[in-house]
Amino acid sequence: MLLGFKTKLKLNNNQRTQIAKHAGVARHAWNWGLGLTRQILDNNRENPEAQIKFPSAIDLHKWLVAIVKPDYPWYYESSKCAPQFALRQLREAWARAFKKTSKPPRFKKKGRNDSFTLDGTIKVVDHFQIQLPKIGVVKTYERLPFGYKPKNVTISRKADSWYISYKMEIEPQPTTKSVEKVGADLGIKTLAYLSTGITFPSHMPYKRYAKRLARLQWLNRNKVIGSANWKKAQLKIAKLHAKIANIRKDTLHKLTTYLAKNHGEIVIEDLNVSGMLKNGKLAKAIADMGFHEFRRQLEYKCQLYGSKLTIADRFFPSSKTCSNCGWYNPDLKLSDRWFLCVGCGSFQERDWNAALNLSRWSHCRT
Numbered sequence: 001m002l003l004g005f006k007t008k009l010k011l012n013n014n015q016r017t018q019i020a021k022h023a024g025v026a027r028h029a030w031n032w033g034l035g036l037t038r039q040i041l042d043n044n045r046e047n048p049e050a051q052i053k054f055p056s057a058i059d060l061h062k063w064l065v066a067i068v069k070p071d072y073p074w075y076y077e078s079s080k081c082a083p084q085f086a087l088r089q090l091r092e093a094w095a096r097a098f099k100k101t102s103k104p105p106r107f108k109k110k111g112r113n114d115s116f117t118l119d120g121t122i123k124v125v126d127h128f129q130i131q132l133p134k135i136g137v138v139k140t141y142e143r144l145p146f147g148y149k150p151k152n153v154t155i156s157r158k159a160d161s162w163y164i165s166y167k168m169e170i171e172p173q174p175t176t177k178s179v180e181k182v183g184a185d186l187g188i189k190t191l192a193y194l195s196t197g198i199t200f201p202s203h204m205p206y207k208r209y210a211k212r213l214a215r216l217q218w219l220n221r222n223k224v225i226g227s228a229n230w231k232k233a234q235l236k237i238a239k240l241h242a243k244i245a246n247i248r249k250d251t252l253h254k255l256t257t258y259l260a261k262n263h264g265e266i267v268i269e270d271l272n273v274s275g276m277l278k279n280g281k282l283a284k285a286i287a288d289m290g291f292h293e294f295r296r297q298l299e300y301k302c303q304l305y306g307s308k309l310t311i312a313d314r315f316f317p318s319s320k321t322c323s324n325c326g327w328y329n330p331d332l333k334l335s336d337r338w339f340l341c342v343g344c345g346s347f348q349e350r351d352w353n354a355a356l357n358l359s360r361w362s363h364c365r366t
Contacts (some may be wrong), residue, residue: 030105060183081118082117082118150356177307182195182355205288269311
């Protein structure tokens with residue numbers, strides 16, 4: 001199976017400058033190609049009789065070499081892979097837009113989602129060093145999987161840090177399971193309540209740092225856009241956003257790894273996250289939990305560790321059904337945190353009751 005690997009780079013000033021140049025070249029090629037393809041689409045729309053064939057990624061790269069590079073000699077200071085992959089990714093973005101699976105591509109701005117892709121002479125020198133074309137040997141903070149040669153790597157920036165990522169093909173690593181089957185009910189106050197009785201608290205990183213973020217944004221309100229002080233403030237805000245995202249990812253990774261390694265089958269609900277986000281009162285808290293990211297991580301980790309992931313039906317009333325006798329309570333509200341069964345008299349926490357129902361879902365679906 002293919003598994004992605006991403007880690008932070010440990011760069012000196014010279015390497016930071018080279019990487020920033022590569023990102024600038026890739027961004028310039030993307031924007032040039034996007035402007036050209038938009039002109040072609042506008043021409044085909046206005047003049048149906050004089051249709052121009054929509055260019056492929058190879059066509060765009062040939063035109064870039066013939067038209068753009070002679071006028072911008074700084075292109076030759078960076079690897080040819082950076083603009084080449086940028087045009088390839090642009091063509092893929094247009095293909096998705098034509099299929100109506102995503103919106104049309106947009107122009108890129110400096111300092112926002114900077115990234116580029118390289119291939120060629122890429123070699124993992126040792127556990128903490130990797131060799132890149134034009135840039136040379138760069139160090140990493142985290143141990144690299146030694147002995148694997150990636151075909152290409154993507155370098156991206158978050159705040160003032162640069163990260164390298166690539167895919168590698170590994171064999172599944174099945175683990176010994178301590179629990180045969182478990183149900184996991186996701187929530188806001190408690191991130192996950194397992195049918196085994198184990199709970200994982202929700203750290204709510206955005207809620208924890210909301211006041212600090214608002215303070216930084218308030219201090220930045222009157223600064224001149226583009227000034228040195230404005231850039232410093234923007235960097236502080238970006239760092240805090242990165243910290244919030246890292247706390248959320250760390251929590252989800254620990255939870256999903258524990259579930260996939262120690263349970264033979266995991267049953268979760270098919271949550272309508274996009275619909276839940278339309279709730280004006282709970283949207284911020286739901287987005288802070290990362291329910292979609294939880295399911296994405298669990299899918300590939302179950303494949304990696306030899307577990308089975310079962311998705312319960314979206315309309316299965318796990319919270320409103322008694323896990324002891326099956327009595328259904330249609331009047332249960334979201335504010336009711338305890339479930340009292342009229343049929344058998346059992347009294348238990350709402351989330352634990354839902355987790356128990358999920359663990360028995362395959363037996364309940366008839």
